[in-house]
Amino acid sequence: MSSTPRVFNFAAGPAVLPLPVLEEAQRDLVSMPGVGMSILEMSHRGKFFEGVLAQTEKDVRALAGVPDEYKVLFLHGGASLQFSMVPLNFLPRDASADYIVSGAWSQKAVKEAKKVGGVKIAWTGETGNFSTIPAQGDLKLDPAAAYVSFTSNETIHGVEFDEVPETGGVPLVCDASSDMFSRPIDVARHALIYAGAQKNIGPAGVALVIVSGEWLKRRVEDPKLPSMLNYALHADNGSMYNTPPVFPIYIMGLVMKWLISIGGLPAIREINRRKAAKLYAEIDRTGFYRGHAQKSCRSLMNVTFRLPSEELEAAFVKEAKAAGLDGLKGHRSVGGLRASIYNAFPEAGIDALVEFMKEYERKHG
Numbered sequence: 001m002s003s004t005p006r007v008f009n010f011a012a013g014p015a016v017l018p019l020p021v022l023e024e025a026q027r028d029l030v031s032m033p034g035v036g037m038s039i040l041e042m043s044h045r046g047k048f049f050e051g052v053l054a055q056t057e058k059d060v061r062a063l064a065g066v067p068d069e070y071k072v073l074f075l076h077g078g079a080s081l082q083f084s085m086v087p088l089n090f091l092p093r094d095a096s097a098d099y100i101v102s103g104a105w106s107q108k109a110v111k112e113a114k115k116v117g118g119v120k121i122a123w124t125g126e127t128g129n130f131s132t133i134p135a136q137g138d139l140k141l142d143p144a145a146a147y148v149s150f151t152s153n154e155t156i157h158g159v160e161f162d163e164v165p166e167t168g169g170v171p172l173v174c175d176a177s178s179d180m181f182s183r184p185i186d187v188a189r190h191a192l193i194y195a196g197a198q199k200n201i202g203p204a205g206v207a208l209v210i211v212s213g214e215w216l217k218r219r220v221e222d223p224k225l226p227s228m229l230n231y232a233l234h235a236d237n238g239s240m241y242n243t244p245p246v247f248p249i250y251i252m253g254l255v256m257k258w259l260i261s262i263g264g265l266p267a268i269r270e271i272n273r274r275k276a277a278k279l280y281a282e283i284d285r286t287g288f289y290r291g292h293a294q295k296s297c298r299s300l301m302n303v304t305f306r307l308p309s310e311e312l313e314a315a316f317v318k319e320a321k322a323a324g325l326d327g328l329k330g331h332r333s334v335g336g337l338r339a340s341i342y343n344a345f346p347e348a349g350i351d352a353l354v355e356f357m358k359e360y361e362r363k364h365g
């Protein structure tokens with residue numbers, strides 16, 4: 001064991017993992033019980049890893065209540081490759097897709113989709129520097145769109161959808177990278193959900209994709225589509241078309257087990273609500289701190305806030321780090337502070353941050 005104590009890690013991603021997960025991985029890293037070699041050393045076609053993959057898929061299905069007809073895929077390339085794979089597979093070159101632009105990650109998804117086909121912006125929060133989420137009535141949806149794409153939680157701006165947008169039967173695609181499994185999710189209302197693992201469900205190196213098999217049948221047939229970008233091929237091969245990211249999948253499997261052990265998605269939602277409420281209450285207490293997101297669309301995962309001056313913000317980040325509260329600097333496009341408090345972030349760390357904020361305000365307010 002390292003002699004350096006763990007700090008409270010508020011990083012946006014890669015981010016904090018559950019301690020029991022790290023401890024189990026550490027314990028078994030050199031020699032997996034009953035196998036005698038590391039998970040890092042064994043064939044992905046061997047019985048052991050096949051078991052890990054199958055169990056992880058089973059746990060994902062159980063946690064989210066994934067309908068049987070949906071495929072669960074474990075892919076390379078992070079969430080960013082999904083920005084391209086979605087249009088390459090589902091946007092006919094003479095059609096268009098609707099994109100709801102609620103922050104920096106939706107903007108990146110749009111940028112990639114435009115390289116493939118037509119994009120219509122169903123709504124954008126750009127003028128308010130992405131401090132809000134659209135109401136259903138604000139969306140300009142095209143009934144002929146190939147799909148509607150949205151980002152359920154904007155990691156950089158700290159705004160989160162409370163409700164899944166209603167699309168009137170048009171397939172819905174969700175980038176859930178930073179709030180996947182932070183709360184119950186109605187998979188059947190989506191055609192495809194993707195999440196880079198490194199925010200809330202595992203380490204960097206694997207993206208979880210849940211896609212309707214029915215929708216897959218209606219994909220764009222493009223013989224030039226590279227094999228690795230073809231969802232159907234990955235689905236047909238059970239995510240084993242090539243060597244899958246074995247270690248990230250193994251860790252994700254442990255995270256799924258941990259989530260189930262604490263009561264699944266309804267339980268983690270309650271914990272996440274309690275944690276975020278404590279932090280927002282402190283932000284709202286006096287006016288010294290100012291939340292970036294409007295109150296009705298505040299993220300439970302990424303809490304973005306400002307201080308009265310950039311000098312005070314810089315000093316806050318520095319002093320907090322010295323006090324064992326790491327990773328609080330906000331993204332440059334929003335400025336200020338960002339506390340990422342994903343599933344695995346301990347409540348004691350919220351209490352420590354709130355105490356630190358009170359003390360900092362006493363000194364500088």
Ligand SMILES: *Cc1c(COP(=O)(O)O)cnc(C)c1O
Nearest residue numbers: 078079080105155175177178196
């Ligand atoms: C981090 C993030 C991404 C990009 O993830 P990569 O795995 O680094 O490609 C995309 N969308 C959202 C919402 C994110 O938070």
